[in-house]
Amino acid sequence: MGYLGNATRFESVTINGVNFSSHFVSFTCSDASANKNGLISTTGDLVFGNYGEMPSMEDYDRNAFKRGHEVIVNISSPGLGTVRHPRGLLYVISTAYEPQSDELLVQVGCRLALAALTDDTSEFIDLAPVPLDPAQRTYANVSASFAAAGKYLFQDNQGALVQGDFFDGDSFAGSAAGEWVSVYGTTALSVSPLAAGNAIPDQIELSYQVPSDALATNQSGKIEITETLSHYFLQYPATLFIRKPPELPESEPQEPRPPAPRPKPPAKTSGCGNSPIPPSTDLPSSGPSDSPTPGGSEIDSCSEDYETRQQTTYVPVTKTSLSRSTYSGPSAQLSDTYSETYGPAMEVNQQYYADKMAYCRSLSATSCSPNGGCKMEGLNNVKQSYSTVTNYYGAAGELSKTVTDNYATRLSGAIPSDYRSGEIGGEGTFWRNIYPTSMYRVTRQTTEYIYGRNQTIQDTYTWSSSTTRGSGINGNIDALSGIKTHERRISTTITANPIRPDTANTVTTSTTERTTTIVLSSNYITPPNAAGPYVVKESMPVPVLFENDSQIASVVNAYSYYLRSFVLGDAYGINVAETLRDDIVSNWRPGKPFRFYDPRSGKISALRMDACSWGLDASEGVVATSGIWGGFSNGTITIPSNLSGDSRPDMGSGGTPPAGPGGDISIGGETIVDSGSYYWEVNIDVTTAVTKDFWGENGILPITPTGLVAEPGATLTIWCTGFIVGPGDLLDTEGDGGIPIEFLGSLVTAGATVIDADLFAP
Numbered sequence: 001m002g003y004l005g006n007a008t009r010f011e012s013v014t015i016n017g018v019n020f021s022s023h024f025v026s027f028t029c030s031d032a033s034a035n036k037n038g039l040i041s042t043t044g045d046l047v048f049g050n051y052g053e054m055p056s057m058e059d060y061d062r063n064a065f066k067r068g069h070e071v072i073v074n075i076s077s078p079g080l081g082t083v084r085h086p087r088g089l090l091y092v093i094s095t096a097y098e099p100q101s102d103e104l105l106v107q108v109g110c111r112l113a114l115a116a117l118t119d120d121t122s123e124f125i126d127l128a129p130v131p132l133d134p135a136q137r138t139y140a141n142v143s144a145s146f147a148a149a150g151k152y153l154f155q156d157n158q159g160a161l162v163q164g165d166f167f168d169g170d171s172f173a174g175s176a177a178g179e180w181v182s183v184y185g186t187t188a189l190s191v192s193p194l195a196a197g198n199a200i201p202d203q204i205e206l207s208y209q210v211p212s213d214a215l216a217t218n219q220s221g222k223i224e225i226t227e228t229l230s231h232y233f234l235q236y237p238a239t240l241f242i243r244k245p246p247e248l249p250e251s252e253p254q255e256p257r258p259p260a261p262r263p264k265p266p267a268k269t270s271g272c273g274n275s276p277i278p279p280s281t282d283l284p285s286s287g288p289s290d291s292p293t294p295g296g297s298e299i300d301s302c303s304e305d306y307e308t309r310q311q312t313t314y315v316p317v318t319k320t321s322l323s324r325s326t327y328s329g330p331s332a333q334l335s336d337t338y339s340e341t342y343g344p345a346m347e348v349n350q351q352y353y354a355d356k357m358a359y360c361r362s363l364s365a366t367s368c369s370p371n372g373g374c375k376m377e378g379l380n381n382v383k384q385s386y387s388t389v390t391n392y393y394g395a396a397g398e399l400s401k402t403v404t405d406n407y408a409t410r411l412s413g414a415i416p417s418d419y420r421s422g423e424i425g426g427e428g429t430f431w432r433n434i435y436p437t438s439m440y441r442v443t444r445q446t447t448e449y450i451y452g453r454n455q456t457i458q459d460t461y462t463w464s465s466s467t468t469r470g471s472g473i474n475g476n477i478d479a480l481s482g483i484k485t486h487e488r489r490i491s492t493t494i495t496a497n498p499i500r501p502d503t504a505n506t507v508t509t510s511t512t513e514r515t516t517t518i519v520l521s522s523n524y525i526t527p528p529n530a531a532g533p534y535v536v537k538e539s540m541p542v543p544v545l546f547e548n549d550s551q552i553a554s555v556v557n558a559y560s561y562y563l564r565s566f567v568l569g570d571a572y573g574i575n576v577a578e579t580l581r582d583d584i585v586s587n588w589r590p591g592k593p594f595r596f597y598d599p600r601s602g603k604i605s606a607l608r609m610d611a612c613s614w615g616l617d618a619s620e621g622v623v624a625t626s627g628i629w630g631g632f633s634n635g636t637i638t639i640p641s642n643l644s645g646d647s648r649p650d651m652g653s654g655g656t657p658p659a660g661p662g663g664d665i666s667i668g669g670e671t672i673v674d675s676g677s678y679y680w681e682v683n684i685d686v687t688t689a690v691t692k693d694f695w696g697e698n699g700i701l702p703i704t705p706t707g708l709v710a711e712p713g714a715t716l717t718i719w720c721t722g723f724i725v726g727p728g729d730l731l732d733t734e735g736d737g738g739i740p741i742e743f744l745g746s747l748v749t750a751g752a753t754v755i756d757a758d759l760f761a762p
Contacts, residue, residue: 008580008621011074011082015065023048023057025103026617027073029087033611033626034166035566036541038146040154040590041112042087046071048104057104058097065092071108075621079582086588087614088157110155115139120396124153124161130555131545133508134332144541149555150562152590166591167565175606175630175673178595180583181665182576183639185599194573194626201567202533204518206560209511209543210552221328228321236313237350238357241370243306302368315379319343330397334501340386345436346378348412352434353378355416359431382436384409391501399498404445411436413467413477440465441479449498458489458496511543518560520568538563569628573607580621583664595667596627597637604633606673635670
């Protein structure tokens with residue numbers, strides 16, 4: 001397979017601790033690019049087959065492996081022995097069974113891939129190098145935060161989350177040493193350009209946001225209160241009567257006669273007409289303040305020509321509703337809600353107050369006083385009802401359960417037999433007062449969510465009080481002692497998924513925009529004028545939420561270098577495929593530096609590994625990587641004698657490679673990695689002012705004579721001094737900061753230039 005000195009082979013695979021090596025067919029995975037992406041996630045596929053008499057690994061119901069089961073892949077090599085594959089610790093995401101080939105596909109991913117699936121950033125939100133507003137702490141924004149600082153976060157093959165700088169060790173002064181070497185035609189299986197044909201920009205105009213005021217704070221634990229006050233009229237539920245004189249014809253208007261004096265009825269006889277006789281004993285009562293009171297101060301006409309009429313009565317009432325929401329869940333999601341309502345007592349059970357008025361009237365009403373002096377009760381405000389809603393969340397911040405309790409007054413569930421002991425001739429013979437202050441639980445509803453790999457199960461349990469069936473308020477009427485029902489919904493779509501609870505309205509930091517220019521080159525000519533400069537507009541992926549200017553400048557400078565390096569690195573970079581050698585396997589990480597040698601041109605390119613794709617089967621392992629260019633090395637290459645053939649012919653499945661004294665391919669004598677010229681722009685604003693004064697002999701300024709012409713002259717000289725160094729040969733300036741003519745306008749003879757001091761310091 002080309003560079004056989006360090007060829008690797010598949011060794012073993014386990015899922016949740018169970019060895020499936022005998023079923024192994026292949027393993028492929030890929031890593032996300034670090035270009036404008038700080039969270040380097042890994043996803044891939046494991047394929048298992050069935051051979052001979054082995055038990056089938058069919059998984060029609062997709063339930064053989066649970067999401068989150070640990071997957072470990074080991075490889076072996078002549079130099080390292082048995083080691084873990086560079087991406088050899090991942091987790092199950094899903095499965096798919098192929099009946100025709102009798103193969104099981106297991107989709108796997110790292111912890112970051114699982115976090116992207118659930119948008120759970122709890123494990124690494126505190127690692128974000130650029131702070132985020134509380135409302136912006138999503139997976140995508142955390143990834144952008146790392147990228148904005150030129151950093152990355154990835155999961156290594158031991159399961160740990162590791163952060164680093166993609167271009168660690170690179171600067172305008174030099175480049176990190178390569179950790180392995182690819183040789184075209186010898187070790188490289190394939191080579192191709194990264195960005196073929198794309199125009200390279202001359203400048204990047206970078207805009208970024210900085211705080212214009214104080215930073216926003218997390219509002220987790222916020223309590224939101226809403227109150228509503230209503231004024232309205234309500235019809236009183238009881239029947240009321242009035243005494244009215246007869247209506248006279250309009251043609252015979254007469255003065256209304258004053259009502260006749262109300263006669264005093266004799267004891268135990270009717271006072272007027274056929275009204276009932278008031279009882280001679282006191283009324284039994286369960287409470288002194290809410291008992292029906294016969295009689296009263298009402299004085300109605302008892303004239304025979306007056307008539308009794310039924311009257312509809314409306315009374316003014318008020319109602320107050322209060323809702324209190326607490327946002328203490330993950331990411332300031334709604335944790336619980338409390339709601340209550342205060343209103344007139346007669347609203348909770350109008351039948352009760354209608355019957356109470358009728359009972360009182362039956363005891364004391366007369367033809368002359370049809371209402372019997374009974375008072376309209378139930379107009380006072382009481383707590384009519386209240387409810388609580390509590391949300392419970394899982395480890396990933398997902399809604400797992402919601403519990404809702406509804407409470408009401410006992411009076412609301414009462415039926416006539418609860419407050420009247422019986423009837424004689426349609427009239428109640430005894431009255432029991434029910435006070436509207438005692439509360440009970442009417443219903444409870446619990447909704448639980450079970451999230452499977454490919455389905456969501458929604459279980460809804462409902463408890464209802466016996467009062468909902470009209471049984472009255474005797475006995476235990478709490479909902480948990482009542483009627484229970486259960487409903488289950490199973491969905492492979494989003495039908496059974498819960499609606500995400502509300503999140504506190506988190507304040508976003510107010511920002512202002514700034515811009516800076518990154519000069520890459522001047523790779524154009526004019527005319528035509530349309531040839532350049534080619535300017536690309538970019539922006540920082542997240543606001544730079546630091547209040548300190550030095551911190552802001554540090555992040556902007558880091559992202560400027562990161563952006564410049566990726567733009568040029570993509571333009572000059574190459575895709576390289578290699579066998580999975582020991583020096584690639586060892587200490588792999590995003591941005592691992594390596595060298596690529598093309599013997600046809602004699603150039604050695606300094607590259608970094610980005611967006612790797614890994615392949616492994618029973619006989620071989622390979623990796624293809626996007627090599628991000630960093631410059632050309634001035635080193636020399638040594639190719640040892642322990643190589644067998646080259647990468648172009650088919651070398652078979654390989655075996656024990658021939659021994660040789662040469663060791664690994666190496667680059668020696670490297671002192672410079674030339675990444676090209678470094679450009680900068682300096683904008684100099686010059687303001688000049690010329691003043692011409694006319695003075696007399698005595699030093700007093702006289703009036704300027706008319707017709708006088710003055711022609712003042714001025715000379716402006718601008719120069720810059722500074723200290724310019726480079727990683728190669730250095731040339732000295734003249735004493736006044738000028739460049740000697742023999743240097744042909746350049747102080748640097750080799751390597752990239754570096755500003756090591758304030759170039760434009762006076």
